[in-house]
Amino acid sequence: MDWLLHADTTGEKLVLMVVAVLMFVAVMGLILFATDRIRSLPPWVVGVIFVTPVVLALGFGLVYPAIETIKESFYDRSGAFVGLDNYVAAFTRDEFQVVLRNTAVWVVVVPLASTAIGLLYAVLVDRARFEKFAKTLIFLPMAISLVGASIIWKFVYAYRPVLEGVPAENQPNQIGLLNQMLVWFGLEPQQWLINSPANTYFLIVVMVWIQAGFAMTILAAAIRAIPTDIVEAARLDGLGGTRMFRYITVPSIRPALVVVITTIAMATLKVFDIVRTMTGGNFNTSVVSYEFYRQSFVQRNTGLGAALAVILFVLVIPIVVYNVRQMRRAEEIR
């Protein structure tokens, strides 16, 4: 039965997958069958049976680990209690100053840029010919993994070293599109991912590239939902074009805008794949979520890693509270 734990061949893996699914189906089937058979069960017992697996899973997999991590953040790597030292380190050590600054830049720039582009695009292609196709193009990056997206953009930024004292026509060809464009304009190729602090913005481009599609989808739906009579009335008052956008469209979809911005902000806080794939956190590009990964799994500095995870958690909370409030308000309006 070794394949149950160590499936090595494709066949074994597929069998293991089928066995696992069948086991799950069998267990659930048995529970449900029994629940249905025993007629005398009061409804609340059925309810408890239905939610028990979920409560156990969440307790084991989220609540308990979260508490452990919070506890862990007060200890150093040798297991000695250090109070708030890990948090102090995370906020004061020089190397982390850059990390915090970068995280702030990410959380501000990504949501605003994605939403602005998404909104612009949604307005432009709304009811245009090929609308569906046009939307799919912007939307497609959402289907790709962040690792894949990072590789796509790393290739755009690819850099071939410029040889000193060699005339321009004998320089090695640039293979990255961005540098080639500089060459076409007669400029010097750049190491986009190495020159700090601009490199952080070139990483941010990847996240904006992915999130703009999300913003566009939600905002396009919100624009559709603006009541016709409002638009009609505004038009009779002589509003059109940009003024219509400014005075009717944007105020009408304000709740959706807020939700989009806060949702992207939360996603951005937690993202570490882009930094890891593109620069490995080097050249002053690290962010809190990547630093968590590095401290926990590379440096084996679990206490500090735990503190960073807790900081991440705390940073998310105000955004969530604001988001939920806005959602409530939006629903009241409806």
Add this chain to the structure above:
Amino acid sequence: MSAVSSELTIDDGTPKGSAIDRLDARAAKARRGLGSVGASSIAIVLAILWTIPTFGLLITSIRPQADIQTSGWWTWFSSPSFTSENYHEVLTGSTTNFSTFFVNSFVITIPSVLIPITLALLAAYAFAWIPFKGREILFVAVFALQVVPLQIALIPLLTQYVRWGLNGTFWTVWLSHTIFALPLAIFLLHNFMKDVPRSLVEAARVDGAGHVRIFFTVMLPLLVPAIASFAIFQFLWVWNDLLVALTFAGGSKNVAPLTVRLAELAGTRDDQWHLLSAGAFVAMVVPVIVFLALQRYFVRGLLAGSVKG
């Protein structure tokens, strides 16, 4: 997490009768006002900007290695050259071996989609339709758990798995993905489920059906679109995930998914563009197909408030 609304009537723009026609006329007028040419050209520029990076890598993946190293992909149009060697090497080459990882991704993803959906459906049904003590508090607690970043749970969970001797197996990856998916799945499916008309459930009750039977005969058929929405969501999330896979399967070649292998390749051979480009597309092809085929459901899920964070 978060929701815009559970407004499911918003669809993806299929015209319906004269109201839409009128809207179209109105929109046409609006566009004329805005300057149709200017608007379209901005839209086209954006669309091209968004597409070119992927397109460039796609071209690169079918060019011979020597060409990739010495000239840009845009020169391919003036001197085209094809090869399938990159894909061949990335899939079967002994150092890359993406075919193994492709199987791993597949084996990881299927149960990680099926299991949380099943559990979440049951729980969502109970939260929506079976009154029991503490139900409200429990539901709010589950809702709130959407906020917890995965990062905070990883290390203690890993410690448990190691203690059980299960670390680096498919089991821990399935279990972890299941757990992390539950809060969002329950929230989303609950949103759909509470909109089912009470009369349908009552009618079934009068006929003497218990909750299990109502769940299967009344709820499930109505919830197929909602299930599809979440399934495609979870599918994309698991297939594209890096963090969970790195933590629980990263060290094991027999479990690690494509994303882990691809990230590794990007880290160790960052100038081997013939492998990176082909590898990226091998990892991308399945989610992109699923996404294009089921886009409607994906959009519907987004609008119903399912954005995993």
